Amino acid sequence: MPVRNPKEITRARFTHRNETRSVLGRVFWTESENGADYLTGWEDAPRRFATQPLQPGVGYGGGAFNAAAAALFFAGAGRVWRVGDSEEPRALTPAFGGAADPVVSPDGERVVYVSHYEGEDVLAMAPASGGGWPRAWVRGADFYMQPAWSRAADRLAWVEWDKPNMPWDGSRLMIAEVNGWELGSPKQLAGGPRTPVFQPLFTPDGKGLVWLENPQEEEFDRLVHLDLESGEKSVWLQGAALLDPAWTQGQRLMSFGPGGALYLRENRRGRAVLWRISPAAKEEEPLPAGISWLSSLSGDEHGLAAVASGSLLGERIIFYDGEGWRVRAYSWPRGCDGGVEPEQVVFSGAEGSEVYGFYYPPADAAPNPPAVVNVHGGPTSQRTLLFNAQAQLFSQNGYGYLELNYRGSTGYGRSYREALYGNWGVVDVADALAAARYLGESGRADASRLAIMGGSAGGYTTLMTLALHPGVYRAGVSLFGVTDLFLLARDTHKFESAYCDKLAGPLPQAAELYRRRSPLTHAHKIKDALYVFQGADDKVVPPNQAEELVRILRENGVPHRYKVYPGEGHGWKKPETIEDFYRETLDFLERELKFS
Numbered sequence: 001m002p003v004r005n006p007k008e009i010t011r012a013r014f015t016h017r018n019e020t021r022s023v024l025g026r027v028f029w030t031e032s033e034n035g036a037d038y039l040t041g042w043e044d045a046p047r048r049f050a051t052q053p054l055q056p057g058v059g060y061g062g063g064a065f066n067a068a069a070a071a072l073f074f075a076g077a078g079r080v081w082r083v084g085d086s087e088e089p090r091a092l093t094p095a096f097g098g099a100a101d102p103v104v105s106p107d108g109e110r111v112v113y114v115s116h117y118e119g120e121d122v123l124a125m126a127p128a129s130g131g132g133w134p135r136a137w138v139r140g141a142d143f144y145m146q147p148a149w150s151r152a153a154d155r156l157a158w159v160e161w162d163k164p165n166m167p168w169d170g171s172r173l174m175i176a177e178v179n180g181w182e183l184g185s186p187k188q189l190a191g192g193p194r195t196p197v198f199q200p201l202f203t204p205d206g207k208g209l210v211w212l213e214n215p216q217e218e219e220f221d222r223l224v225h226l227d228l229e230s231g232e233k234s235v236w237l238q239g240a241a242l243l244d245p246a247w248t249q250g251q252r253l254m255s256f257g258p259g260g261a262l263y264l265r266e267n268r269r270g271r272a273v274l275w276r277i278s279p280a281a282k283e284e285e286p287l288p289a290g291i292s293w294l295s296s297l298s299g300d301e302h303g304l305a306a307v308a309s310g311s312l313l314g315e316r317i318i319f320y321d322g323e324g325w326r327v328r329a330y331s332w333p334r335g336c337d338g339g340v341e342p343e344q345v346v347f348s349g350a351e352g353s354e355v356y357g358f359y360y361p362p363a364d365a366a367p368n369p370p371a372v373v374n375v376h377g378g379p380t381s382q383r384t385l386l387f388n389a390q391a392q393l394f395s396q397n398g399y400g401y402l403e404l405n406y407r408g409s410t411g412y413g414r415s416y417r418e419a420l421y422g423n424w425g426v427v428d429v430a431d432a433l434a435a436a437r438y439l440g441e442s443g444r445a446d447a448s449r450l451a452i453m454g455g456s457a458g459g460y461t462t463l464m465t466l467a468l469h470p471g472v473y474r475a476g477v478s479l480f481g482v483t484d485l486f487l488l489a490r491d492t493h494k495f496e497s498a499y500c501d502k503l504a505g506p507l508p509q510a511a512e513l514y515r516r517r518s519p520l521t522h523a524h525k526i527k528d529a530l531y532v533f534q535g536a537d538d539k540v541v542p543p544n545q546a547e548e549l550v551r552i553l554r555e556n557g558v559p560h561r562y563k564v565y566p567g568e569g570h571g572w573k574k575p576e577t578i579e580d581f582y583r584e585t586l587d588f589l590e591r592e593l594k595f596s
Contacts, residue, residue: 002339002363003392006582019250020317021067021298022305027328028072029307029317030054030064035573039065039074039083042317042328050089052076057098058116059495062248063145066103067298073102073111073128080113080126080134093126093134100249101145104128105153110181112137112147112156114249119494123147123158125181137183138176143167143495145249146199151206154178155228157189159197159246164498164506167246168380168410168417173197173211189226192216198243199253204260204301212242212253219413223254223264223277236277241267241411245380255297257304258322265294267411269344270358270384288318288325293386309387313337339363339392342385342403347438349407350430353419356412357435358383359444360391360401370593371400371445373435373473375454375461379420379428379503382411390582397586398594400445406431406461424503425517428461429468436472448474449593453585455479456541456570463519463526463549470527475592477585479533480570483523483545485514491542520545523552529559529592533581535568561588 018037020029028041028049036053040046049072054064056075065074071084073092080102083089093099097117104111108128115124115134123138138144141160145167148157156178161171172191177184189209191197194216201210209226222238242264244251254264259278263285266273272294276285287294290310297306303322309315314337317328342358349355362369372394376383383403394401405412407427408420419427432452440447452473454462459481466476482488489500489507504513515521530553534546543564553560563584565577572578 002337002396003389004396006393006579006586008389008393018296018307019062019064019252020296020305020307021065022255022303022319023067023300024069025302025321026067027303027305027317027319028065028067029305029329031329032573034575037064039072040329041072046329049083050074050076050081052089056100056249058100058114058121058249059143059493060248061100063101063114063250066101066250068104068108070108071104071128073104075099075102075113080111082111082128082130090130092128092130093124099124101147103147103149105149105178106151107153109153112149114144114147116494121494125183135181138174138186141172145246146251148200148202150202151204155202156183157200157202157209159191159200164501165193166380166496166499166502167198168196168214168243169502170194171196171198173200173213175200175209190224196243198246199251201254201256201262204256210236210254210262214243214414217414219415223262225279236262236279237264237266237275237282241269241413243410245378245410247378247381252296252298255299255304256301257299257320258301260301263297263299263304263320265297267382267384269356270382270405270411272384285320291318293384311342311385311387312339314387314389337387340395342388342391345402345438347434347442349434350427353407355407355431355434356405356409358385358388358391358403358405359439360388360395360403361444362398362400363396364398366398368443368446369398369400370449370451370589371402371439372589373402373404373432373439373450373452375404375406375428375432375452375458376409377454377456377458379406379408379424379457379461380410380417382409384411393582393586399589400439402435402439402444404431404435406435421502422505424457425460425464429465432461432465433469433472451475451477451589451593453477453479454481457482459541460519463530464517464522466528466530467519467522467525470525473528475529475531475589477531477533477588478546479581480535480538480541480546481519481532482541483519483549485518486511487545488541489514491544492540496540520548520552523549524556526553526556526558529588531561531585531588532563533584534562534564535570535572536564536566537569540570 030037078095102113122136126134142162170193176186198212221242274285304320439445459478
């Protein structure tokens with residue numbers, strides 16, 4: 001049964017899987033319930049390992065837990081916790097600041113994690129058995145992520161970077177020797193201001209280190225191996241989209257698995273390709289039928305686990321033992337899979353540029369349907385061929401639906417990603433206009449019955465498009481959309497505090513550009529119907545940005561609705577919020593596109 005109503009999306013969200021880890025053939029994952037994530041694992045059946053929710057507290061979160069042979073280590077309430085098969089969770093660190101991605105040393109003695117407290121980020125170390133005060137092992141950079149131990153626990157590698165860079169702009173791969181409870185002087189192995197690096201991993205034999213990088217000025221990424229004994233570097237794979245934008249801690253795009261091979265996911269324009277790589281050979285590893293997207297790869301010689309889905313298959317945990325794939329857990333009851341197959345589309349944008357997206361036709365195949373163009377957030381992000389419950393919901397309700405991977409999206413090379421830098425509010429808006437034109441000219445939708453929607457940065461593009469080009473879209477839906485670049489630069493959290501320097505320019509030099517690129521500056525030009533949604537507790541785009549926009553809409557008599565969800569932040573987590581949001585949105589679009 002495909003997604004037909006908001007209750008089905010709520011049910012899917014209720015059992016959403018994010019991160020997975022595999023050790024000694026056992027699989028563990030995070031599972032959402034009522035907006036909170038819990039630590040779950042597989043024995044003879046799924047089992048919850050802790051009653052308290054996981055709460056990684058660095059940036060946007062992520063890095064909720066990691067698994068070792070003897071215990072699990074997770075982040076919650078500002079602490080690092082330990083839990084085993086026969087023990088209750090116990091705190092290893094005091095409760096202050098935020099913690100994420102706790103990684104235990106192979107000898108089981110120490111746990112290293114990313115810590116954030118009063119504006120400072122560090123790599124901290126604590127005894128893995130408890131009973132000791134944590135220590136800041138590495139400090140001085142603005143941000144840290146992805147700590148990794150060598151097999152002998154005598155080396156530690158990690159990624160760090162400084163503002164105004166985001167981690168996908170440029171970062172540094174660092175390594176240091178470990179002697180008991182002391183860390184030696186760090187040494188930079190790779191990366192730089194224009195070379196992002198991602199996910200260092202020591203080889204199972206302890207003799208090598210691998211990582212992903214996007215070399216300066218090169219379009220695509222490569223997988224690099226360093227022989228720690230000889231110092232010789234070699235490239236194992238190159239010319240492919242391998243890095244994801246590191247919006248959260250604990251992202252895993254590769255892992256060593258059965259046979260000692262390295263398993264790595266390539267992003268081939270939104271479709272996952274799994275590589276099996278060893279020094280002697282590399283080949284594509286077939287995925288189970290219907291699977292088109294993978295994330296959070298984790299494994300060892302006993303097996304490889306991943307979060308997987310397909311365009312018609314809901315999210316699930318899959319496990320590979322070297323001979324075949326098996327499903328360990330489903331996010332949806334199997335009957336909720338299905339829907340319409342998306343079409344990968346490429347169309348012409350401004351100045352002859354190519355623009356990418358995925359189009360979902362209405363399930364009833366009605367000619368000239370109304371359609372929704374969805375603009376993803378980030379803006380450094382991408383829509384892929386994972387199961388898209390929102391797209392299927394609109395399709396089942398008679399809408400065409402286009403996921404727009406506008407210029408600025410990842411997965412299509414450096415030039416495409418960086419086309420938005422200095423041009424936020426320009427090229428994304430131009431691509432939104434091109435999307436509307438494409439839908440109409442190709443006969444995929446009725447050009448007079450189009451809506452545009454998006455959240456966060458996608459809400460920003462939605463508002464700028466409606467303000468600067470009224471009448472192209474009949475209606476818009478903005479979820480916690482950015483309305484004022486000055487307020488965004490002033491009020492947002494540390495992780496994104498210099499993001500606008502890349503997207504628009506540094507202040508105060510770019511003050512005039514900030515004014516011209518802010519939707520509030522042009523809000524009086526909005527004529528089309530608009531629904532504004534906002535989380536009351538949003539720290540990334542606070543409610544004051546929405547309130548001023550709504551005031552202008554009200555004064556100008558623009559048809560609009562405004563809804564604030566108490567207890568919600570930068571994205572919906574509560575099932576009742578999710579269900580209400582989709583009911584409200586469907587009702588709004590039905591009135592504006594079908595019956596107006």
